[in-house]
Amino acid sequence: MDLHDKKKVYGRNGVKEYIIWQIFENKLDWFRLQQGEYVSLEVDADGIIKSEVFPGLWLSTSDLLAGNMQQVLAVLQLGLNSPEHQIFVQQLSGKGR
16 A cells, blocks of 8 residues: 555655555665655665655664664664754754755
8 A cells, every 4th residue: 555555645745755664574665756756765885775855864774674773773863963964954944044
């Protein structure tokens, strides 16, 4: 359902990114809406997917799927401490104008 019907509804309503965690398949997909179609965001060399909509939102998919929540939180904190997240926060608060 999340990969078909919801995907169509989300696209029609302009949802820019969404994540599907397929528990039984032990798989995680992170999609980004580009030109009306969803494309998968790929993991980087460190095994991290980085949001394009919310700079600093980083997810270590392999650690999440392995249940290593301490490392998932550590990677998230790295993203929240990144320069791109700080710029994003400033833009949201109106200070980056």
